[in-house]
Amino acid sequence: MSLLEVQQVSKAFGGIQALTSCSLSVEKGSITGLIGPNGSGKTTLFNVITGYDSVDAGDIRLGGNDITRAKPDRVFSMGIGRTFQLTRVFQRLTVLENMHVALPRKVRGLLLHWGSPHEQTRALELLDFVGLTKLKDQPAGTLSYGQKKLLEFAIILVAEPKLILLDEPAGGVNPTMINELGSRIRALNEKGITFLVVEHNMEFVMGLCKTVNVLHRGTTIASGSPDEVRLNPAVLDAYLGA
Amino acid sequence: MSSLVVQGVVLGILTGGVYALMASGLTLIFGVLEIINVAQGILVILGAYMAFVLQQTYHVDLFVGLLITIPLMFGMGVFLEWAFIRRIKGDRITLSILVTYAIALIIEGILGYFFTTNYQVLHAWYIDATIPVDGFYINVIYIFVFLLSVVLLGILYFLVYRTPFGRRLRASMQNRTAASLIGINVSRVQAITFGIGVALAGAGGVAYGATNAFNPASSYDLIYRLLVIIVLAGMGSLGGSLIASLALVIIGDVVALVWSPVWSSTVFFVLLILLLLLRPQGLFGRVEGRKQ
Amino acid sequence: MKRVKILVLLALLLIAIVFPVLISPTTAVNDMAVYTMIYAMGVTGWNIFSGYTGYISIGHAVYFGIGAYTMALTCQAWNVPGGYLPFLLLPLAGLVACAFAVPLGFLALRVRRYAFSVTTIALMFIFQLLGYNLRGITNGSLGLYLPQPSWSSGVYDLPFYYVGLALLLLAIGVSWRVRHSKYGLGLLAIRDDEDRAFGLGVKTAAYKLSAYVISAFFVGMTGALFVYFLGTIFPQFVFDPIVDVNLTTMAFLGGLGTISGPILGALIVTPLQQWLLLQFGGSSLNLILFGSFLLVILLLLPQGIVPSVQERWASWRAHRLELARVKSLNGTKNQPALVEKREGR
Numbered sequence: 001m002s003l004l005e006v007q008q009v010s011k012a013f014g015g016i017q018a019l020t021s022c023s024l025s026v027e028k029g030s031i032t033g034l035i036g037p038n039g040s041g042k043t044t045l046f047n048v049i050t051g052y053d054s055v056d057a058g059d060i061r062l063g064g065n066d067i068t069r070a071k072p073d074r075v076f077s078m079g080i081g082r083t084f085q086l087t088r089v090f091q092r093l094t095v096l097e098n099m100h101v102a103l104p105r106k107v108r109g110l111l112l113h114w115g116s117p118h119e120q121t122r123a124l125e126l127l128d129f130v131g132l133t134k135l136k137d138q139p140a141g142t143l144s145y146g147q148k149k150l151l152e153f154a155i156i157l158v159a160e161p162k163l164i165l166l167d168e169p170a171g172g173v174n175p176t177m178i179n180e181l182g183s184r185i186r187a188l189n190e191k192g193i194t195f196l197v198v199e200h201n202m203e204f205v206m207g208l209c210k211t212v213n214v215l216h217r218g219t220t221i222a223s224g225s226p227d228e229v230r231l232n233p234a235v236l237d238a239y240l241g242a
Numbered sequence: 243m244s245s246l247v248v249q250g251v252v253l254g255i256l257t258g259g260v261y262a263l264m265a266s267g268l269t270l271i272f273g274v275l276e277i278i279n280v281a282q283g284i285l286v287i288l289g290a291y292m293a294f295v296l297q298q299t300y301h302v303d304l305f306v307g308l309l310i311t312i313p314l315m316f317g318m319g320v321f322l323e324w325a326f327i328r329r330i331k332g333d334r335i336t337l338s339i340l341v342t343y344a345i346a347l348i349i350e351g352i353l354g355y356f357f358t359t360n361y362q363v364l365h366a367w368y369i370d371a372t373i374p375v376d377g378f379y380i381n382v383i384y385i386f387v388f389l390l391s392v393v394l395l396g397i398l399y400f401l402v403y404r405t406p407f408g409r410r411l412r413a414s415m416q417n418r419t420a421a422s423l424i425g426i427n428v429s430r431v432q433a434i435t436f437g438i439g440v441a442l443a444g445a446g447g448v449a450y451g452a453t454n455a456f457n458p459a460s461s462y463d464l465i466y467r468l469l470v471i472i473v474l475a476g477m478g479s480l481g482g483s484l485i486a487s488l489a490l491v492i493i494g495d496v497v498a499l500v501w502s503p504v505w506s507s508t509v510f511f512v513l514l515i516l517l518l519l520l521r522p523q524g525l526f527g528r529v530e531g532r533k534q
Numbered sequence: 535m536k537r538v539k540i541l542v543l544l545a546l547l548l549i550a551i552v553f554p555v556l557i558s559p560t561t562a563v564n565d566m567a568v569y570t571m572i573y574a575m576g577v578t579g580w581n582i583f584s585g586y587t588g589y590i591s592i593g594h595a596v597y598f599g600i601g602a603y604t605m606a607l608t609c610q611a612w613n614v615p616g617g618y619l620p621f622l623l624l625p626l627a628g629l630v631a632c633a634f635a636v637p638l639g640f641l642a643l644r645v646r647r648y649a650f651s652v653t654t655i656a657l658m659f660i661f662q663l664l665g666y667n668l669r670g671i672t673n674g675s676l677g678l679y680l681p682q683p684s685w686s687s688g689v690y691d692l693p694f695y696y697v698g699l700a701l702l703l704l705a706i707g708v709s710w711r712v713r714h715s716k717y718g719l720g721l722l723a724i725r726d727d728e729d730r731a732f733g734l735g736v737k738t739a740a741y742k743l744s745a746y747v748i749s750a751f752f753v754g755m756t757g758a759l760f761v762y763f764l765g766t767i768f769p770q771f772v773f774d775p776i777v778d779v780n781l782t783t784m785a786f787l788g789g790l791g792t793i794s795g796p797i798l799g800a801l802i803v804t805p806l807q808q809w810l811l812l813q814f815g816g817s818s819l820n821l822i823l824f825g826s827f828l829l830v831i832l833l834l835l836p837q838g839i840v841p842s843v844q845e846r847w848a849s850w851r852a853h854r855l856e857l858a859r860v861k862s863l864n865g866t867k868n869q870p871a872l873v874e875k876r877e878g879r
Contacts, residue, residue, distance in 0.1 A: 050733070072733035082733070090726040093719070100716070101723045102734040110717040155734065278648070326829065332836035335648055336590050340786055341832050343779065347825030354818025458818070462775060466655055473645075473652040508663040511656040515641060518653060522645040 003028040003163055003194050004049070004080075009058030010218075011041075011048055018044040020218040021058070026163065028063075031185065031195040033205040033226075036215035037239055042198045043085060045215065046165050050082045051075045062163070081156030082165040087148040091141030095132055095151055098140050099123035102158040122158070130154045130184065146173045153184070163194045170201045182208055206230070214238065250499045254492025256384040259391030260449040262487035264464070265471045266398060266480055267442035273415040273478040274435040277327060277338030281346035282443050283465030284353075289315060289447020290456050291353055294362055304366050304448055305390065311448065312441045319440025323433045346461065353458040361455040364448075387449040394445055395484070401438075402480065411435060415478065470514050476524030486525060554695050564691040570804040571698030572759050577784045577796035578705040579752020582712055583745040584782075585791035588725035589647060591746070592778045593654025594753050596661045599772035600634050601627035601754030602761040606678045607671070616681035620762050621697050624755045631754025632747050639746035643739070658773055665769030677768040680761055694763045701759070702797070705752050709793050712748075721745055725791070753781070780807075787831055789838030798839060 004026040011019040019041045026032045036042055047053040049060055051072040059068045062078055070078070090098050100114045100123055109116075115123070127133045130150040135143065140151060149169060156164060166185075170178045178201070185195055185208060199205045205212060206226040214222040214229055216238040222229050229235055264286055271279045289311055296307040326345060330337050372379040402408040413421040414431045422428045450456065450464070471490060475482030490510055498506035517525070549557070554564045576598070584590050604627040605620065614620055642653045665672050672678065685693065712718040720741050723731040732738045761767040784803045789795025806827070810820035835842040 052729075052733070072729075073735055073737070076733055076735050088727055088730045090723050090730070092726050093722055097719060097722075101719055101731060101736065104735055105716050110720075111711060111715045113714050114716040114719040159735070326833065329833050330836070331833075336651075337786075337832060337836055339590075339592070339651070340783065341829060343783075344825045344828035344832060347821045347828070351818045351821030351823075351825060354821060359818070466659060466775070469652045470656055473649045473656075477649065504667055505663075508660055508667070511660045511663075514656050515653070515660070518645050518649065519641065522649070524649065 001028045002026060003063055004196065005061040006045070006049065007059050007061075009045070009048060009060065010056045011044055011053060012056055018218055019048065019055075022215070022219050023058075024213050024220055024223075026194060026196050027211065028194055029189070029192060030211060031189050031197065031209050033209035033212040034196060034198045034215060035200070035202070035205055035212060035229075039217075040215040040238075041218040042215055043167060044218075046082060046167055046198065049075070049165065050080060076159060076161075079159075079162035080165065081159060081161035081163070083149070083152045083156065083167055083169065085167045085171065087145065087152050089140040089143075089148050089151050089155070092139055094137050095127065095140055095143070096123060096136040098151060098155055099127060099158060102155050104159070126154045126157050129157070131180070146177045149173060149181075150177075153181075157188070161193065163196065164188075166195060166197045166199075168198055168200065170199055170204045178204060246499045247496055250496030251492055252380065253384070253499075254495040255488065256380070256388040257453065257495070258488040258491035259388045259395070260446055260453070261467065261471060261491050262484045263391045263394055263442055263449065264446035265468050265475070265483040265487050266395065267439035267446070268468055268472050269475065269478060269480050269483040270402075270411075270435055270442075271439040272472065273480075274411060275323075275327065275338075275432050277330070277335060277342070278469070279342045279436075279439065280339055280465055280469075281322075281342040281349065282439070282468055283461035283463075284346040284349045284458070285315070285440050285443035286447040286450055286464055287456055287458060287461045288349055288353065289444030290364065290451030291357060291362070291447075292444065293364055293448045293451055294357075297364060297366070304364055304452060305386070308390075308445060308448060311444050315444030316437040316441040319437035320433045322440070323436035327436060328429070328432075346465075350458045350461060357458070359457050359459065361457045362451075363455050364451045366452070381453075383452050387452055390445070390449055394442065398438075398442070398480075407431075407434070467510065470510060474514050474517060474524055476526040479524075479526035482524065482526030550699060554692055561688065561691060564695065566805050566808055568691050568694045568698060568763055569760075569808070570800055571695055571702055572756055572763070573780065573784065573804050574797045574800035575698060575702040575705045575759075576753050576756030577781050577788075577800050578702065578709050578793070579749045579756070580781045581749075581785050581790065581793075581796045582709050582752070583742075583749035585785060585796070586712070586718060586721040586725060587742055587745055588791075589643070589742065590651050590782065591642075591654045591749075592651050592782055593642075593656070593658035594749070594781055595772070595774055595777040596638065596654075596658040597631040597635060597750040597753040598757035598760070598774075598777050599658075599661055599665060599769070601631045601757035602767055602772040603665070603672060604630040604754070605758035605762055606680055606767045609681050610678065614681055616683035617685075618683075618693065620681060620683075621693070624697070624701070624758050627758035628751040628755040631750045631757075635747040635750035636743070639743050639750070643742050643746065655775070655778070658775070658778065662769055662773035665773050672769060675768060675770070677766050680765050680767065682765060694759065698759060701752075701755060706793060706797075708748070708752075712745075713793060717741070717744075722791075780804075783828065786838055787828075789840030789842075792838070792840045795838050795840040 002025040006022060006024040008021045008023055009019055010017070010021055022041065022045060024034070024045070034042055034045070044053065048055050051067070051070050051074065055068055059066060061067065062080065065078065067075055067078060090101060093101070097114070100119060103119050103123065124133065124136070127136055130153055132147060132150055132154065135147065140148065143151060153169070169181055173181070182204065189195060197205065197209060209226060211223065212226050212229045213220055214232070214235050221238060222232045222235050264282065268279060268282050271277060292311045292314070293304050293307050296302040296310065297304060302310070322345065326341060327338070330341055366383075371382040373382055373385070402411060410421070410426045410431050413424075413426055414428050418428055454460070471486045472483055474490065475486035490513070493513065494506040494510055497509045554567055558564050558567060580591070580594055605623055608614065608623050608626065609620055614623070638657055642650055642657060645653055666674050683690070683693070712721070720731065720736045723736055724738055724741060728738055757772055761772065780803065784799030785796045786799070787802060788797065788799030807824060810824050814820040814823065831839075
């Protein structure tokens with residue numbers, strides 16, 4: 001059963017066609033990979049799914065619901081969380097405060113202090129999950145790159161998403177941290193969260209994902225198990241060729 | 243009524259060039275240095291005072307005096323960039339507004355100290371002369387000033403689009419990091435650009451002073467109009483600032499003649515609001531893409 | 535540490551309360567104190583929007599003016615006599631400013647961050663021109679008079695001062711509450727990364743507009759109190775870019791986004807400006823001196839005084855802790871069996 005369905009999506013920026021009739025589906029409960037050479041449109045696809053960019057044609061469905069034209073806040077509330085290639089955290093807020101931004105609250109409670117006991121518990125739980133508890137009162141801007149990635153990860157977990165889009169989670173991170181990330185992803189996946197992971201680190205992707213999609217020049221050229229994809233001549237061509 | 247409109251348009255075109263000159267300096271500086279030079283107004287007035295001094299004390303003709311004023315202002319611009327603008331740390335754009343405001347205050351103070359706050363005018367034989375055209379009179383000075391604007395803007399265009407320096411300038415405007423990576427000395431480009439921007443202000447000052455009475459406080463009205471122009475244009479677009487200047491001044495002049503001078507400034511601002519409602523990025527600004 | 539903080543604040547409050555009666559030497563100084571108090575309230579209110587969201591509004595004088603004219607026109611229309619009654623109109627002035635802030639804010643917030651600042655100036659100038667030209671209402675450049683209170687000149691300043699102080703305390707209260715609330719967290723997130731905040735579910739448009747309106751309330755009251763104190767109102771002195779510059783400068787100097795920063799900024803800038811104007815106003819030297827002062831502070835302490843001091847203090851404390859730790863380590867060097875004790879967190 002597929003949770004996310006991307007059908008024939010096209011997107012152009014000025015004269016550049018970033019996505020051309022791109023189709024992709026992510027099975028519920030899976031960890032699906034998305035790879036492809038630079039410039040193939042991976043981040044654009046993420047942007048389009050999460051509403052940061054609009055599509056020119058095609059549709060996107062989440063669990064059957066059409067989210068093609070949904071804005072980022074609606075996409076977030078429907079259960080899709082997303083990280084960015086260059087980490088985006090709130091630099092001047094502390095790690096703990098960063099967590100609380102994403103915690104939802106009714107309008108009535110907006111003027112109360114930002115951390116009720118229940119919310120604090122949840123935030124600290126998640127910080128513990130990613131191992132950042134010791135740094136909770138540090139401004140997020142002082143964290144290392146890898147720590148910021150973990151924080152970003154924790155922030156989107158706050159909303160208990162059904163689907164998490166990870167944009168190069170292993171990029172620029174040391175091998176130990178990569179393994180930690182991998183085990184965190186697996187742990188969450190076992191609890192039922194679906195993942196779509198964009199990555200250049202082949203070992204990471206092939207080891208983690210059940211299905212891998214390959215994007216090239218804005219369209220999907222292969223889809224299957226890591227072994228199938230690895231041996232697919234079109235894929236090799238895309239990476240090695242023009 | 244239609245002759246009034248024609249008059250307004252003609253006047254607008256002639257004087258719009260002056261605003262275009264002054265605004266182009268602002269645009270250039272914003273484009274390359276990413277700062278808003280609020281001192282541009284007082285720098286224009288400084289140019290006017292320079293012309294005044296050259297004329298009163300040394301009897302140098304206003305336009306000939308430009309040969310002295312422009313290099314001087316350019317040098318001052320480079321100095322200001324090196325001494326102060328470069329040192330701005332932190333939230334550059336907002337701080338630049340305050341820092342350039344502080345510089346503007348200092349210059350305003352210096353001008354006030356030496357020249358008092360009395361209004362001055364620039365004198366020359368051609369200032370009060372008029373040419374009759376089609377039923378109304380055009381001051382000769384407007385034509386001279388228009389020609390000056392055209393010449394200077396032409397030189398600017400040539401500089402920016404047809405020289406190696408211009409290429410480096412445009413590269414720095416588009417992507418500072420990439421530019422420095424391909425060997426462009428971005429700091430130098432910035433200093434020179436600021437110098438050019440100030441020089442343009444100085445030249446605009448001669449034009450402004452020849453067509454208006456001025457004192458140090460005149461800078462305020464001026465800078466607000468200039469800011470409106472560049473926002474209307476879409477900050478960072480040279481062509482846009484030219485069109486926006488012309489459009490605003492023409493409309494302002496037409497309104498002044500047809501309706502009342504009292505409302506011509508208001509029209510300026512109201513049009514800005516209306517345009518921004520429809521097109522938040524200004525006429526030629528790029529829509530800000532989502533930051534990744 | 536917290537106990538010390540509270541004591542210091544109470545001491546400051548006490549000083550503020552007795553200042554005009556016990557400490558201040560002349561009525562001129564009291565005049566200054568009133569202006570300072572009024573501006574301090576205004577900047578604190580301005581900071582609730584611009585400081586917390588990072589959208590620098592350099593056209594807030596529009597609300598200063600609207601509040602001022604509300605006060606003047608209401609006094610005129612209802613024949614309000616001088617004295618304590620006009621003070622009751624202050625909240626009204628604030629609310630009228632809010633009413634205007636809703637459409638104006640909606641308009642201004644449609645544009646990008648930096649175009650926003652310029653748009654706010656444009657709006658301010660439109661109102662200045664309206665102030666000049668709608669002579670039927672505002673009497674144009676001839677201005678209007680406000681009712682004269684009947685207090686004797688020796689104590690003229692006092693009611694204004696204390697009303698100003700009360701409103702300042704209100705502004706501080708609101709600012710503090712906002713800062714520590716979920717709402718304030720959202721505003722700060724907008725300042726750091728608006729798109730991301732939106733993507734995480736913060737209703738950025740509503741947050742920005744509401745903060746804008748709240749700040750308009752305080753700046754509106756500032757204008758109203760200001761003209762009542764002055765006794766007259768003219769369009770160019772209330773829809774005045776200098777007011778905007780003052781608000782922005784004071785907040786930046788003190789520390790944008792902090793609570794004490796704007797107040798400190800007002801405390802420094804208002805008397806300094808006035809003093810310079812009196813001493814050197816004739817020769818324009820005051821502009822040179824003030825401009826230089828501003829320049830130096832902006833380049834040396836770009837974050838403002840309060841945050842810079844906080845940073846220095848924090849790093850000094852960390853340094854001391856480190857020294858103490860090293861010391862205790864050295865002390866145990868000769869006893870190899872002892873386990874190193876770590877103090878602090």
